[in-house]
Amino acid sequence: MATIGKAARQSGLSIETIRFYERSGVVPKPDRSANNRRSYSTEQIGRLRLIRRLRDLGFGLTDAQVLSSLAIAPNADCHAVLGIAQSHIKTVRSKMAELRKFEAALVELTANCGDGRVSCPMLAQLCGNDS
Amino acid sequence: MATIGKAARQSGLSIETIRFYERSGVVPKPDRSANNRRSYSTEQIGRLRLIRRLRDLGFGLTDAQVLSSLAIAPNADCHAVLGIAQSHIKTVRSKMAELRKFEAALVELTANCGDGRVSCPMLAQLCGNDS
DNA sequence: TATAACTCCTGTAGTTACTACAGGAGCAAG
């Protein structure tokens, strides 16, 4: 059984984040030791580490909570996992598409910019009346 | 001079968003008509529309505020505009790189998933102790 | 043994960029 500091070091999360996860129900409340300190088992630390990895992959906390629950279920439903993961892949791809559009527009807008003229062609173009 | 509803329709922002921009100092407070209603000039509506377009390009509100101020300055400093825009392009590109990493990892993790096995290879891999 | 340094506790407020009310008021049409 480890203190929250050790759990933080071993999971890669901060102490504050672990307390926040507990407060918002992402992980179950751990036991408390005699002096009211939180006490984590290796399984619980593993769960925290899994959640950190899922977050590192861009999953939302809700997904991370569901997936980490599925991970400890004895007969984890792989199809449910796959569904969440594929939906997340779709989200990631549509965000990438959005960013690509941003980039193209920005590169075009700034193409004529900064050549020493007084008024800015980028803002001039964006100030136009047509949508 | 237009009401906030008209300003919203003409700028593409919602009424609530315009009030929020005013509250947080992104745009200056407009005049009020006799019955305490906000009253917008065409210049102010243009500024709101510019801010919406900058937001649509992914600029943060702080950048949008600075850029929309530069837009109405008589001798707008094009280099300042260019600096903000290029910094934003960098941000967009690094976010894209991050998403590409997410996508690659997710595709790999889910490659062996969902073939009817009982335990999930994706979660099994993420539960590992290394890293 | 005293004290300094460290970790832990609870609770609250701040971040970004809004969105969604609650509760009220002025104004026009039926």
Next chain:
DNA sequence: CTTGCTCCTGTAGTAACTACAGGAGTTATA
């Protein structure tokens, strides 16, 4: 005279933390 439209202020909620304040217990050193 009531219904409906727009407007007003103010507050609270969203995602996922982060950063304290203020206090208490624990450990290391002088």
